[in-house]
Amino acid sequence: MAGAFPLLLVLLFTFVESRQLVKRDLEATATLALNQAESVADHAWSMLKALQPLQGKSCDDISDELQRLNARFAYFRAIGLTNGKTIYCSSLSAYASRNISDIIMMPLPAKLPPAWSLSIDQIKDVEVSPTLIFIRTPSNGWGTFGLIDAQYLVDFMNAVSKLRGFQLSITLGDGDTIQASHTTAAHTNEGWLSVAEYHTSSELFPIAVTVTAPATEMGKAWQLAFLTFLPLALGLSALFMFATYYWRKRKLSFRDELRRGIANNEFSVYYQPVYGVDAQCCTGAEALLRWRRSDGHWIRPDVFIAAAEAENMIIPLTQHLLRLVENDVTSWSVPPDFHLGLNVSAEHLQDSGFISDIRRFAAKVAAHRFLITLELTERSLISEGEEVARRLQQLRQEGIHIAIDDFGTGHCSLSYLQSFPLDYLKIDQGFVRTISPQGEETPILDAIISLAHRLKLQIVAEGVETEQQLRYLTQHNVGYIQGFLYARPMDNENFTVWKHYHGKRPLDTHRHVAREEEDDDE
Ligand code: G
Numbered sequence: 001m002a003g004a005f006p007l008l009l010v011l012l013f014t015f016v017e018s019r020q021l022v023k024r025d026l027e028a029t030a031t032l033a034l035n036q037a038e039s040v041a042d043h044a045w046s047m048l049k050a051l052q053p054l055q056g057k058s059c060d061d062i063s064d065e066l067q068r069l070n071a072r073f074a075y076f077r078a079i080g081l082t083n084g085k086t087i088y089c090s091s092l093s094a095y096a097s098r099n100i101s102d103i104i105m106m107p108l109p110a111k112l113p114p115a116w117s118l119s120i121d122q123i124k125d126v127e128v129s130p131t132l133i134f135i136r137t138p139s140n141g142w143g144t145f146g147l148i149d150a151q152y153l154v155d156f157m158n159a160v161s162k163l164r165g166f167q168l169s170i171t172l173g174d175g176d177t178i179q180a181s182h183t184t185a186a187h188t189n190e191g192w193l194s195v196a197e198y199h200t201s202s203e204l205f206p207i208a209v210t211v212t213a214p215a216t217e218m219g220k221a222w223q224l225a226f227l228t229f230l231p232l233a234l235g236l237s238a239l240f241m242f243a244t245y246y247w248r249k250r251k252l253s254f255r256d257e258l259r260r261g262i263a264n265n266e267f268s269v270y271y272q273p274v275y276g277v278d279a280q281c282c283t284g285a286e287a288l289l290r291w292r293r294s295d296g297h298w299i300r301p302d303v304f305i306a307a308a309e310a311e312n313m314i315i316p317l318t319q320h321l322l323r324l325v326e327n328d329v330t331s332w333s334v335p336p337d338f339h340l341g342l343n344v345s346a347e348h349l350q351d352s353g354f355i356s357d358i359r360r361f362a363a364k365v366a367a368h369r370f371l372i373t374l375e376l377t378e379r380s381l382i383s384e385g386e387e388v389a390r391r392l393q394q395l396r397q398e399g400i401h402i403a404i405d406d407f408g409t410g411h412c413s414l415s416y417l418q419s420f421p422l423d424y425l426k427i428d429q430g431f432v433r434t435i436s437p438q439g440e441e442t443p444i445l446d447a448i449i450s451l452a453h454r455l456k457l458q459i460v461a462e463g464v465e466t467e468q469q470l471r472y473l474t475q476h477n478v479g480y481i482q483g484f485l486y487a488r489p490m491d492n493e494n495f496t497v498w499k500h501y502h503g504k505r506p507l508d509t510h511r512h513v514a515r516e517e518e519d520d521d522e
Pocket residue numbers: 287288289301302305318321343344345489
């Protein structure tokens with residue numbers, strides 16, 4: 001597919017390009033033919049002008065002058081003078097005293113216009129090439145005329161037709177269409193390839209030119225353009241194929257690396273304490289997965305979580321997290337109802353094994369009597385909502401709490417708030433950050449807080465970093481605080497130590513003690 005794509009693209013591009021190319025060729029050819037015809041017409045009118053002084057003079061007096069003028073321009077078949085619609089004197093004596101309409105074998109307009117020109121296929125007595133006739137008839141009745149041998153134009157058209165297979169035709173006035181003498185079969189469309197046609201006309205004289213190219217001409221142009229671009233297309237094909245191959249390999253290997261990371265025990269769990277405002281102590285912790293590669297390199301959780309979700313690895317990864325947490329908590333001593341927050345991804349929620357995974361975990365850690373809290377993102381609640389709601393309801397009856405995580409960042413409608421059994425709403429740190437030292441308004445944060453109160457949900461504020469944020473949030477009855485101000489995520493060992501020394505202290509005291517310790521260090 002990746003290899004065929006550039007080829008197809010080039011095929012399409014060259015198809016369009018070759019149509020343009022043929023069109024430009026036709027245009028150029030038509031312009032050339034038109035220029036030729038215009039130059040012929042220009043000569044003809046000049047000649048008629050040169051004849052003007054002879055008008056009305058007796059034919060005997062002017063016949064020498066007529067012959068002289070006629071010889072000056074090679075392509076005049078005949079020139080002469082008219083009286084009304086009759087030729088009274090001509091360089092070709094056969095035409096003398098003949099009606100113009102008799103010679104051109106068609107009726108003349110009732111009233112001849114002052115300047116009249118026409119292309120004619122057949123001329124009386126002269127079974128030769130097509131002819132162009134130019135007639136000037138001033139109002140006094142004495143006029144001039146010139147017959148031009150169109151062989152020059154036909155020769156030109158023959159050359160083009162032989163060279164390119166183009167068919168050219170030229171028309172002067174309302175006259176016959178003059179074409180190349182050995183015209184090939186009429187052009188027809190051939191499948192995808194169509195006959196190209198181009199018309200143009202002169203701005204100076206009543207001359208119209210039409211050029212058509214046979215369908216094969218476009219085929220040839222297409223082939224040529226394609227062959228020109230073929231090396232590029234092949235290069236691109238190879239590049240695309242290589243890129244997809246590399247990308248697939250990387251993708252595969254990332255999944256393998258996740259598996260290997262699990263097998264090699266490269267993952268660990270960090271715990272971030274949550275402060276209960278009413279209880280004035282640490283009332284829980286959120287489990288956060290961390291990945292440290294065997295080479296000591298840390299991979300950021302948002303990166304590997306997103307990758308695991310994209311590659312259908314988030315369920316095994318979460319199952320691994322649950323096993324790690326089971327292990328870690330064996331050494332914990334916490335009061336009953338200590339909150340243990342677990343992040344659950346959307347895909348896992350929709351998996352039929354979800355309930356049993358959670359139940360198995362709950363059974364394993366049952367001795368600690370944790371209050372297990374599942375942290376779900378808004379996104380996970382919108383798809384297959386009914387089934388998810390049923391599962392959550394079931395777990396809730398078994399004493400598990402549900403929190404909505406990163407609230408306000410999911411771009412979801414709020415309707416799910418009414419249809420799902422929820423206990424906590426975790427305000428995303430983005431909204432907490434709007435509480436600034438300048439004391440600006442925080443309308444969205446305020447709205448989220450009052451919405452949670454109305455829905456009788458408990459509130460956890462995430463990413464609390466300053467005293468001022470803490471003050472604002474507690475003043476607005478936010479019950480739980482999480483963030484660097486209280487404590488950063490810590491590995492199991494550090495968390496155990498931290499909890500021993502700080503876990504039971506109120507937040508302000510804790511800050512105070514922490515500062516004292518820093519002073520002692522100095
Ligand atoms: O605190 P931290 O930088 O680890 O969090 C980065 C993101 O990764 C957060 O959105 C957090 O919810 C998510 N995250 C951390 N651990 C887990 C986990 O075990 N499972 C899931 N689904 N997400 C997690």
